[in-house]
Amino acid sequence: MIYTVECSFADPVSEAQWNDFYSLEKLPALISVSGFHTSQRFKAISAGCPVYLAMHSIDGLAVLESDEYRQKGGGNFARWQQYITDWHRNLYGGLERAPVIGEGEYLIVSAVGPEPLIEMGLTPEQMWAVALEKCPENRWLAKLDSAISLGANTLPKNVHLYAPMTAQLTGGNGAVPQTQGRNRHAYLTIFIQAQKMPPEANLAELTERCTRLCTDVLQAALDNVHVIYVAARQGRGHPAYAQIKYRLEPFRTPSVMDDFMARLDEAIKRHAGLTARIRCFGYPADTLYARN
Template identity: 55%
Template sequence: MWYTVECSYNDSESEAEWNAFYNHQKLPALISVTGFTTSQRFRAVTSGCPVYLAIHTVKDANTLSSDDYFLKGGGNFARWQSCITDWHRNLYEAEELAPDISSDEILLLSSKPIDFLDTEMGYRGLEMLAVGLDKTPDYRVAYVLPSEIASRFTDVPGVDLYEPLTSQLQSALKEKPYPAEHIFARN
């Protein structure tokens, strides 16, 4: 199951400090929560979507209501809450771990499948169906693409592109049912 958190931030004076907190304190705290397997954070390279995206692999919906989650910082943005806008949280059904996006790759999220990426270029997307929390958007298809290929999609309606802000953090208890490379790699 993927837990996604999307938002924008409206105070340029405190944004660097907020990003440092999120990247260096919040993500490590979350990955230590029982039920969290992976965590990675992204910044949009296209406009018209929330600027920031975090994707976590979690065991199930109960992980987000556990005492461990609340004790280790789940929802802990009080200091910056007034600057956070366009905030959405979703749970997407997924059997695979969220992909580990490297610095030379882009995460493409589309409102519908992009057939030629699969049929002509050999990139297979993963359909994401929202099953909990905001359910907005309720459906997406995720692709991991090299940056040079992803740049072709910057002006395509219904497509959001995200570059990694952090490396993916992984828990020590990671269980990997399928390698992410199996789902997202070229055929």
């Protein structure tokens, strides 16, 4: 997941000292916290957004609620607190790792859809808010190569350009960890009226979105996510029916499941053009028997 922190700084006299503190002390402290995997700072070079952006790859919301995060999360901000303005925090699903933005490259972020980035010849990656402020609800990221010329003043509204202030720091040995919840499964079956079965390309996109929902929202292990489509002969009712079966976990609360169903509903509409009945079935671990 991607954890973002955005803010501006209102005191030009101490701003350089604050940036040194953030880049040289706070960022290394954050990357030492268990569950943090990458951290990088950026400065906006387009108007209409907070000046500074910190982007971190983390395992999930529990990392930000841990004692270790509270104890090691970058030191005391009291000295700078009065000057920090326009402060926002969000946790996004959809991406496991933040992109690495090197020297001479730029990060471009859209809150109005992927189209502005696609029109620039870029390949955007979507992420969606799952915790904290949840605003903007969706964002699309792309790396802007130094060879591409783009003026900050030519960007559409709510599309912002950032230059890196630091290299991307990595925790541990930099290896990508396995998806959280090694023993957590999610089985999603979507029954679709045979005559309305979408093309293979649409199903591939839907599979990717459903997989991300299972790993990001339900925190299932990637190897334990199963997405199956069944061509059905319809008697009556909706042309599509989706059911998800999963093991009951304390964090899979009604609000989490409501969020999952809303996003699944949107994904099926977008990629299959259908409105599906959606049902979720959770089972206690001691009632499950499985093989293979």
